[in-house]
Amino acid sequence: MSESTCYHCGNDCNKTVIQFDQKIFCCNGCKTVYDIFSSNDLSCYYDLQSSPGAIPEEIKGKYEYLDTPDITKKLIEFDDGNTQIITLYIPHIHCSSCIWILENLHKLQPAITASQVNFPKKNIRITFNSNLISLKELVILLNSIGYEPYISLDDYTAGKKQINRSLIYKLGISGFAFGNVMFLSFPEYFEVSEYWLEQYKPLFRWLMFAFSLPVVFYASLDYFISAFKGLRSKILNIDVPIALGILVLFVRSTAEIIFDWGTGFFDSLTGLVFFLLLGKFFQQKTYSFLSFERDYKSYFPIAVTRISTAKQKNKRKEENIQVYDIKKGDRLLIRNNELIPVDAILIDGNAQIDYSFVTGESESVTKQSGDTLFAGGKQLYGAIEIEVLKSVEQSYLTQLWSNDVFNQDKSASFTNLTDNVSKYFTITILCIAILATTFWLFTDSSKAAQVFTAVLIIACPCALALARPFALGNILRIFGKTKFYLKNADVIEQFAMADTMIFDKTGTITTTITNDVSYEGMKLTPEEESLLKNTLRASNHPLSRTLYNILDEHDILTLDEYQEYVGKGIEGKLQETSIKIGSASFAGNDKDYETIDTSVYISTNQEYKGRYVFHNQYRKGVQKIFKQLSKDHKLAILSGDNEGEKKHLKQILPQNTSLLFNQKPDDKLNYISSLQKNNQKVVMIGDGLNDAGALAQSNVGIAISENVNVFSPACDAILDATKFNMIPKYLQVSKQAIAIIKSSFVVSFLYNCIGLYFAVTGQLSPVIAAILMPLSSITIAAYVTILTNWAGKKIT
Known part of the structure; x- marks a missing residue:
């Protein structure tokens, strides 16, 4: 650490150096935090990581509302009159030191009995004695040590979030039943006779029946509900043949043990449901801690x-x-x-x-x-x-969310690849079953019913249903590792189908962190540059700060005069030299400059010198990205800014790129809607809340974020800004994933052909069903997982 680096937060102290306990700090806030830690025997906080802290924020009066009982009641998770529990979001959590100090809050405040950090979500769950410390005092304590919580209107209105664990329960029940039924079926597989045959065979068969009951009537219930809804809507989705297969498996197996015809297919039944639920679980097990449904409530106080x-x-x-x-x-x-609400x-x-x-x-x-x-x-x-x-x-911002587009469910209007195939699959299987049954009615009527049920059993599309969730679930995982977080698997498929890509400008294809600044005019003397630097030093205007940071270092001087004119500029004077910095009229510009660019004008001693022009700094690889995308997609830029960058964009972007400026939020939404009416599949990539309508209207809305845990409007995917240049690769991998799923359908079809041979010829036995159905499921799951891992290597 350099001599000018703050011991607590690691920031440069510049000329403001506070020495305490043989260490230096950039402000009294950092010094106070260090003093608190030292006096409470928590100084080993700094041993875990160098400069892990944050500068405490000035919060005078900021949390007075936490004295209002109606508000605190909504925020508190548990309250028995003495003990209260609350979960707070703390954006600054970033390292092991943060976890350590936050989980040792009881050493700073005895009224806190327990504190537990959830690092991925950047949350802390605090249990405290409400008789000894109030919620407001707790929040102020966190702020005083540099961990100010972020509390929004969304926290107040959302209520307690319920965690749906039903899928885990169903998966556990079906897995337990599958294992036991397979175990009980082994004697039948190997045709064990004698003592087993006479005494235990009926018991084992009824036990298998008992194990299958919760699988059919609880674990697989969602498939029956989905199939019923699909048929009611005149849609043959993938759950129709699955539900039909489960029903036929159960009915035929039950009939076999009742009439002592055989052992049935309970092993195939429980195995089918277990593998189907496993695929669903694998697909859903992704980045649930990210919020894809945010609106203004997530950010308002x-x-x-x-x-x-x-x-x-x-x-x-x-x-x-x-x-x-x-x-x-x-x-x-x-x-x-503070935000204006x-x-x-x-x-x-x-x-x-x-x-x-x-x-x-x-x-x-x-x-x-x-x-x-x-x-x-x-x-x-x-x-x-x-x-x-x-x-x-x-208000204007909240009215944006009254648009009907925010009440639409994209997934409801989207038919995925598996459901498209299942329509033809179901019809084909039913035709084969009817034809085979008709043949056996005239040949050997005793086998007709057996053949009909056998065809429906062996052709149950378990492998077909598993291909998509395993493939896209794995792609979700791979994308997440590379900081591209998707809401669900449907987004991958819709992303691959897109033919139009629309980008916001500022904050999306440009970065908000850096600016490209150029100077136009007469060269400033060293004295004038020094005066310019020192005058800018006293201003907090964003353009002043940007310009101050890029200018060369000069000695810090005390100005004789300084004045800031709101909306115009700033004026400084040192000895005999005066300087004006600001708008063209304020600086006395009489040149014929275009005023469309963002500029800061300079004059010294009433003589106009020149201007600094602020150009947007485009993200790395923008030109290459647009060139790659233009091969297969229509491209457009929708910006709320003026046309100051239009000329520059025309030079760096492909000729067929549409450029629209001065676009309001409703304009962006309506533009995308007009494209969709022409059957175009639109991907919208934006960053601000003004893009939320366009993101919701598009087939796929991707929010660019400098920090994925802090900000994103309502969207289908969140892309870390550092990965912007990888958009074409993400698109390529998505298309490859769809191709892998289609190829797995071919493999599944081959399995069905083999199974259908045994079924149609009346040779289907429980052993063959027990081998083919799990083998096809395992093969398909392994096949798509291996290939998607191979495809994902391009982005990892």
């Missing part, structure tokens, strides 16, 4: 501070109210870095609003008293007062 309208002598009353209790005409206090008018204060949370576009904007502020904007640098124009439900 639970409560805000309302300023009482009652007039008192130079006093105003402040109270915390729930967001849903905000009414038109209320006056609210929005603190530094409603559309409102700015009454007092200097508003610097960052709308990138909503739009995903460009820089923050300056607002003056009387200007309208929209819900979803974040106030930067200080507190403001606003007067409410609309309630939460009526």
Whole structure:
């Protein structure tokens, strides 16, 4: 660690160095955290990882709403009057040190009895004595050690999430039954006679029947329900032949043991259900901790501070109210870095609003008293007062979610590959069964019923049904390892079928982390550059900070004069030299520059010098990605920004790429809808909440995120921004996965041909069924898993 690096958080201290206990810190917050750890014998926190901490945030008044019983009641998971339990999301959890300190909170606060961290979800479950410490005090304690929890409106409205464990129970029951039935069937397989034949054969057969009952009437119930719904909707899905096969297996096997015709097919029945459920479990066992259904509630605060309208002598009353209790005409206090929950008018204060949370576009904007502020904007640098124009439900951002597209279920309107094949498979099998039965009615009527049921048993599409969940489940796992998280297996298939790719611009094909800045104009002298750097140093405007960071280092000087003009720029003076930095009119620009670009203008001693032009920094490989995709897809850019980058984009993107600018959220949604009416399969790739409508409308909506655990609008997939250049490879692997599934259908067909030979000729015995059905299932599962692993090597 260098001498200017903070011992707690690892940040550069610059010139602000605080020395304490022979160590240096960048601020009093980091020093305080270190002091807390040291005084509570927790200094070994720093032994686990170098500089693992975070700078504590200023939260004065931020969590006052946690004193409101109605709000805390919704957040607390358990409360018996003394002990309370709560689960909090803490974005800063990132290493073993974080886990260690958070699971040792009881050493900092004896009122905390237990704390357990869920690292993948970045959650902590805390049990504490509510008589000794309140929820607000607990949250403030976490903030004081650099682990501020993130509490949103979604936490308040969602209620307790129920975990569905029914699939695990069904899998366990069917597996238990399958193992026992196979064990009880061995004497029949090897035709053991004598003592077994006379005394234990009936007992074993009825035991197999008993084991099959929970498998048929509980574990396989979903297949019967799905088949019934499909038939009611006049759709032959894959569950129709499966349900028919299970039913025939059970009825025939039961009849055989009742009339002592044979041992039945209980082994094949329980094995079939077990392998089918295993495939379903494998497919669902993926990244459930990611949220693909987020809307504005996931990001809005639970409560805000309302300023009482009652007039008192130079006093105003402040109270915390729930967001849903905000009414038109209320006056609210929005603190530094707080989100504006409603559309409102700015009454007092200097508003610097960052709308990138909503739009995903460009820089923050300056607002003056009387200007309208929209819900979803974040106030930067200080507190403001606003007067409410609309309630939460009526505000611009929340109205975006009233669109019918958010109430549609994409999976309901999508027919997957297996269901498409199953229509023809079911009809073919029924035709074969009827023809074979008719033949035996005229040849040997005693075998007709046996042949009919045998065809339905052996042709039960277990291998056909397993191919897709095992193949796509494995692809889900492989994609997840490379930071491409998909909502379900249907997304892979729809992704592979896409013929149109649409991209948002800012934050999607461009990065929000870096900017490409160029200078146009007269060269500045070293003295002017030094004055420029030191003047920018005092400003918190995003463009000022960006420009300050890219300029060469200069000695830190104390300005003689400094003034910031809201909405115009900043002015500084040192000795005889003055400088103006800001808009063209503020800097006295009389040149004929295009104003469409984002620019900062410079003048010194009333003489215009030039401007810094901010260009978007495009993500690595954008040109190559679009070139690869253009071979098989129609491409388009939909951006809420102006046309400042249009000329540049035309140079780097393929000629057939459509470029649309100044697009509002509804415009993006309607554009995609118009393409779908022409039977185009659309993939939308965006990042901001303004893209949520377009992502929901598209066949596949992919959200680009700099941090997959913190931000993503409603979507079908979340792609880590660092993997943006791998989109063509993900698309290629998805197409290969579909090809693998189709080839597995051919293998399954060969198995069915072999089995149908025994069934049609009346030679199907329990031994043959017990061999062919599990063997085909295991073979198909192994076949698709091996091939998808091979295909996935291209991206791992």
